[in-house]
């Protein structure tokens with residue numbers, strides 16, 4: 197079993213360079229199927245989620261070449277066959293093969309995706325979108341069969357501004373006949389990144405980043421060169437770590453606007469930040485003010501930073517609160533923070549944190565990806581040594597986490613026990 201062993205209390209100084217965004221890359225890799233020739237995607241993080249998607253592409257017959265941080269995909273040799281359940285279940289984003297294969301071949305057979313157990317995570321809105329475009333959806337146990345004689349543009353209203361449904365509908369609609377409008381579309385930066393990628397391939401998408409996206413279907417898409425945006429959640433995670441134990445810690449290669457919901461809360465807590473055009477510098481503080489956060493769709497406070505942020509709130513004086521509105525099961529890390537010495541109570545989708553409390557190292561578990569990031573942040577700021585188990589979750593989303601933290605002075609080791 198792999199574990200992370202972290203001895204806390206070290207000040208972190210120097211520079212952490214942020215990798216390409218996981219949640220963009222995991223859509224761009226399946227989206228490459230839509231092209232008729234070579235696609236080069238650069239700044240793709242080397243994490244197990246991107247590996248799993250490349251493996252699915254290879255299984256389908258695409259030629260996939262990894263050269264340092266770039267991936268070159270030639271989809272010409274793809275055979276549209278069923279993706280095995282074991283591969284689909286490795287991660288959530290395997291669902292993007294549905295939109296991409298449907299868009300190109302008008303038929304897809306795939307199993308329900310996997311991913312972190314942070315809620316029920318239905319895909320009804322994705323399927324409703326495919327149906328609106330003219331597809332029929334049937335299921336055989338856990339397997340979905342989506343089929344269309346032809347895909348026709350439609351007006352689609354999303355009941356919830358879902359990231360996955362917005363991207364999946366874009367993927368299916370780019371080669372549909374006529375115009376598709378997605379209303380109440382998600383506005384996350386990853387959606388804009390995927391739309392730019394498709395437009396580089398020859399698609400006609402406008403409005404990405406607003407709540408109305410318009411897609412004019414095209415006959416074919418060509419290969420292109422595209423760069424993944426910096427990972428705003430990785431940037432936010434290291435910024436939070438800097439606010440806990442940073443001594444002039446520079447978080448480099450970021451788009452500051454993408455993490456404004458976080459940086460404005462940090463300022464409210466009394467943390468001084470120096471924000472440049474593509475970096476920020478953060479220091480730990482002697483005292484932190486309590487704050488309340490509520491997770492919301494972009495540009496609100498991201499649910500994916502709520503768990504690491506809860507660690508910082510254990511340092512704040514008085515009562516802070518977190519209201520989670522996106523995922524019904526995103527407080528699984530709290531019992532472990534309490535085991536380390538925090539004073540947090542959870543009632544449904546709300547947590548109340550009384551502080552300041554001191555954290556002490558012990559054995560904890562990464563129950564999901566961002567819970568794992570929270571455990572790393574807690575361990576770095578705790579007294580003594582923490583052992584984190586179930587770290588495969590962390591390796592799914594944070595590129596070179598051990599090296600990045602070691603380089604700025606952390607005592608962190610990946611061990612096989």
Ligand code: EPU
Pocket residue numbers: 219222288289312314315316317318319320321322323356357358359360361382429499500522523565566593
């Ligand atoms: N929802 C439905 N039906 C659907 C789709 C979504 O009810 O068909 C609900 C979900 O249950 C949830 C809400 O809508 O309550 C929002 O879900 P969304 O579809 O936006 O989430 P997602 O696309 O499955 C992506 C990220 C998540 C991130 C959320 C919200 C990827 C691969 N995952 O998930 O990232 O939390 O958007 O921003 O892009 C992570 O990186 O740790 C992570 C979980």
